[in-house]
Amino acid sequence: MARSEAFQPVQSLERAISILETVATRAQGVSLKELAEAVDLHPSTVYRLAATFAEHGYVEKNPENGHYRLGLKVMELASVLMGSMELRTEAQPVICRLVEETRETAHLAIMDNGQAVYIDKREPMDIMKMYSQIGKRSPAHCTGVGKVLLAFEPDEQIEATLKKWGLKRYTATTITEPEKLWEEVRTIRSRGYAIDDGEHEPFLRCVAVPIRDYRGTVVAALSVTVPDSKFTTEYKARLIDLVQGAGAAISQRIGYVDRAEKEF
Numbered sequence: 001m002a003r004s005e006a007f008q009p010v011q012s013l014e015r016a017i018s019i020l021e022t023v024a025t026r027a028q029g030v031s032l033k034e035l036a037e038a039v040d041l042h043p044s045t046v047y048r049l050a051a052t053f054a055e056h057g058y059v060e061k062n063p064e065n066g067h068y069r070l071g072l073k074v075m076e077l078a079s080v081l082m083g084s085m086e087l088r089t090e091a092q093p094v095i096c097r098l099v100e101e102t103r104e105t106a107h108l109a110i111m112d113n114g115q116a117v118y119i120d121k122r123e124p125m126d127i128m129k130m131y132s133q134i135g136k137r138s139p140a141h142c143t144g145v146g147k148v149l150l151a152f153e154p155d156e157q158i159e160a161t162l163k164k165w166g167l168k169r170y171t172a173t174t175i176t177e178p179e180k181l182w183e184e185v186r187t188i189r190s191r192g193y194a195i196d197d198g199e200h201e202p203f204l205r206c207v208a209v210p211i212r213d214y215r216g217t218v219v220a221a222l223s224v225t226v227p228d229s230k231f232t233t234e235y236k237a238r239l240i241d242l243v244q245g246a247g248a249a250i251s252q253r254i255g256y257v258d259r260a261e262k263e264f
Contacts, residue, residue: 012049015039015041015045015049016049016052016053018039019035019039019041019046019049019050019053020053020058020059022035022038022039023035023050023053023059023068023069023070024070024074026068026069027069028067028069029062029065029067029068029069030067030068030069031065031066031067031068032046032047032050032066032068035050035068050068053071054068054071056073057071057072057073057076058070058071058073058074059071060072086254087108087110087119087211087219087220087250087254088108088119088120090250090253090254091108091120091211091220091222091250091253092120092122094246094249094250094253095108095120095122095222095246095250096122097246098122098222098224098242098243098246099122099123099124100124101242102224102226102239102242103124104123104124104224104225104226104239105121105122105123105124105224105225106121106122106123106222106223106224106225106246107120107121107145107222107223107225108120108121108145108211108220108221108222109138109145109146109149109220109221109223110149110219110220110221111140111146111149111150111153112137114140114160114161114164114165115137115138115139115140115146115165116137116138116139116140116143116145116146116149116221117135117136117137117138118133118134118135118136118138118145119134119135119220120134121133121134138200139165139168139170139200140161140165141162141165141167141168141174141175141181142168142170142171142174142175142196142199142200143196143199143200143206143208143223144194144195144196144206144207144208144221144223144225145194145206145208145221145222145223146221147184147185147188147194147196147208148188148193148194148208148209148210148218148221148223149210149218149220149221150185151184151185151188151189151194152188152189152210152218153218158185162178162181167181170199170200170201171198171199171200171201171202172198172202173197173198173199173202174199174200175199192209192210192244193207193208193209193240193243193244194206194207194208194209194221195207195208195236196208196223196225198228202228203227203228203229204225204226204227204228205225205226205227205228205231205236206223206224206225206226207223207224207236207239207240207243208221208222208223208243209221209222209223209243209244209246209247210247210251211247211250211251211254212251212256213251213254213255213256214254214255214256214257216256219254220250222243222246222247222250223243224239224242224243226239
């Protein structure tokens, strides 16, 4: 890809990337000398960069021969990407059925750095398009998917997220007090779903549920969003039932087994 004239690469970062990419091509490992020759850098420079990668787990150094190879941290990052790709693939048919049945917009999101990130979006052809898009980030404390993802994290992680992002007000119904948010977290954990009562966008309502993987860990959230004018008590109950059913179906497709349900 051609670079724009305004682009100013960071030399040290480009050097580090070249080292990591070279190590990745040598399945049996590569010596410091070979690595320095491959990236055309002085061995001392390569040593410092490779040692930094090793310190963070991206590269491992064989204690017997001193050769470098990729570390488990790379696999960890790759598994996150592959997991989200697999999740989208398995979720798509379920989400499409949910959209067909409700004629409403559905979102699939994951948590990243204390924010909800949309990884899929499906909407009927005959409705007004929403601003949300794949890859867009949303606050965790005032969106349906965000509140679900937040609620099923450990308490200490929730505290860290609140400390980092705060409780910004977006509408009159946004939760801005920590005590009320913790109450909401307990409610979501108890009933198994979240409601966005116009807390991020004033004229939209949302029902969201957790998606669990084979370990029972919440790895994503599924939601359906509707205009506030349609969100009657009866319609809300119907949406909760449909979204929970879809969430359970997706969870099952990625390996989750409801142990409590299996016992009966």
